[in-house]
Amino acid sequence: MTALMDATIEQVAALGAVTEMLVSVERTIGSLLAARDGLLALGSRLAVETAEQSEEPSADGVDLAMRAVAAEFGAALRVSDRTLQRRMLDAELLVTRFPRVWRAQGAGVISAAHARIIVDAGTHLDDETRREEYSERMVAFARTESANRVGREARRVADRLQPRTVDARHADARQERRVWLTNRADGMAELSIFGPAALVHGAFDRVTAMAKAAAAGGEVVECAHGSRSGRPHDGRTLGQTRCDIALDLLLTGAPAGHDTTDGMLARITPTVSVTVPVMTLLGSGTVPAELNGCVPIDGRTARLLAGSAAGWDRVLTHPITAAVLAVDRYRPSAELRRHLTARDSRCRFPTCGYAARDCDLDHTEDHALGGTTDADNLGHLCRRHHVLKHRTPWHVEHLGDGTFAWTSPTGQVHIDRPRAQNAETFTEDDSPPF
Template sequence: MTALLDATDTQLAMLADLVASLEAAEATLSSMQAARDGMLAMAGRLAVDIARAGAHPDHGDMAIRTVAAEIGAAQHVSDRTIERRMAEASWLVERFPTVWQAQGDGRITAAHARVIVEAGAHLDDDTDRAAYAAEVIELAVHESPNRLRRMARRIAERFQERSITERHRDARELRRVWVKDLDDGMAELGARGPAVLLHGMFDRLSQMAHAVQEENARAARDAAATLPTDDRTVDQLRADLLADLVLTGTPAGHETEEGLLGEIRARIEVTVPVLTLMDDDAPTTTTTPPAELDGTIPIDLATARTMAGSATGWDRVLTHPISGALLAVDRYRPSEQLRRHLRARDQRCRFPGCGIAARKCDLDHTHAASTGGATSDTNLSAFCRRHHMLKHHSPWNVDQRPGGVLKWTSPTGRTYIDRPPLQNTVTFTAADPAPVPF
């Protein structure tokens, strides 16, 4: 190895100064974070004291939320984030004061403190907890948080009053799955559950990924060199397999006799400006906004186009062209309720003389949605594919009047009125008034 062999004495001295300065900066940051934790814990205690003095029936829950909202608004941070920080800080300051003090002195970092607190979270006895903290702090001074985690767990286990079986039974109640949004249209899916199940899930995904890789390698050897190859890594394959299993699989252990769970499909909400959706150059231009998932997470245009092409329904958001203010919302694709309504109303193709059943027809906007036409029963009607194409690709023109009445104008200027068929129902008329006796 030749790294740094050519460094001068001056450069090595500069490196030594940088290392010392970074060490001091890290100690200062740890102290400042400890000070922040102390203030957050104090804010939580203040909220509880106010609630206790007022005998609040929620035992301070709303008071804590109120204080968290006050702090969050001042710091431009979500009040949920502040409330979580307050709870974590209170746990550290009140239950592990020696750990908090060690962090404040700069002996350990905030990451070390988290490891110690997490490993000893179930120690309820004050004496045991103090003894555990004293032993682990001495290790934390010389170890990285990653190495410390295993040591801390082993030491904490010695002080546990309850068996692992009892504690695991309680911990199972906290199992959950969550999503954390990332940059560049990405997100993380996290899971908390029994270790044997999660490790088993990961192992099965790994076996599947390796099997796919081996099959791809075999196919590549047997196929022509010109064919495309699958060069996904094991990590990428695990992620793709997990998405495939969750989005298309059926939870056999929870399925109902009617197969209801297998019929459930994932739902997401994507917002994309129509100009962005139509612009082939949109991925490289900054003149139009990107597509967004749930109104917050930017996603790539290729994914947005795929979603738009396969969506069962669009909510069209109409905005002011200058201010961008919301004006109205409707759907490009009609809902199932609206489809049923139109099938019942029209019963057949609405071109004059056509009798194709409405269930075999397309639903078409009389006034095109692309130019502002609403997705409603006053702007939709059923056309068979033949007359649907005729409407869009010939001089025939149609106008919808109140009551679903269509006025067709032919290329020669003649007009034809097509009314919705009469319903197969019973109607009533007002009875003649009874004769007035003389």
């Protein structure tokens, strides 16, 4: 039976009505997103204007003003202020440099996806006349084409209108090379690399060739991350083998092109932090272990890491509330620092997720002004929010029990409480665990 051949007139009419409504909703969403970009761009301009009013305007002052405004927006929306600041910069780029594209999105002529692709491809068009010509041509093209087709055409048109050579543009683009981590569900994560195409494609081709060679035969070995490699009958796909080999190279390989004569970089080993309830460690718990305070991982991996660790902290928690009671270690170090790392687990600015181990330990009340060095006056702040606290109108107060109250420049108060510990809790009705 051919699909929809037996549909009634009423069903076809209903499908047409749903399609029309879907198109209308998509246009409305695009218009609202354009309105949001307008507001974000306005916030960016307010930050710049405020910074320029100071007696000694500077790039550092503009950046601090942007941080303060982004923090105001982020705390109100419960979104990371880093994310908001990136959105503000993107919105400013769209609204001020590509106003025709922004207006077309606001009118529902093109979608937000179309607008983003057009702006990305034309970002390096510095001449306003060429940029306007580019915008006009691409908005007209995008009216009847999908976003992926617009992307191909946009890159072609932008390249023809760009007076700078590919070599010059590539030299600038290389400055943006980076590696970043994205956590995923079920104990998984993504490691992304943005770099020169020739090198990235070459690395991918080499890993692929290694994966194919491993599938063709070889000795079964235990990889550094617990996977098995070798036999053609081990059941892995090419993608799985490619992943296992790439992780092995990153975890155990030496960067020959960057290492010192004494092999300093080759001696560096990876470090992760795992929080695992004792019942889970024993194999009978229901709360999964956590990696670096944010990613659940499987029990086998947690037990493997715990068993091979030279030392580990024991965090004693309340059996009902899971609040931190004490922290000790089989090889003790600074007790207070361990306690605060366990209590905070992350930066204590609302919406920030930076791990405590990557943060500064800050006195809420300045030590030079009489602030005490204890758990009720200390908290972890990432460098960004440490600077925000000291150099912008944002103010923080420690309410006790690890609770912080942040007051924004507009007077809004945002409460940040310690993250619940990764521990099992019990009620009086629960059976004893042993």
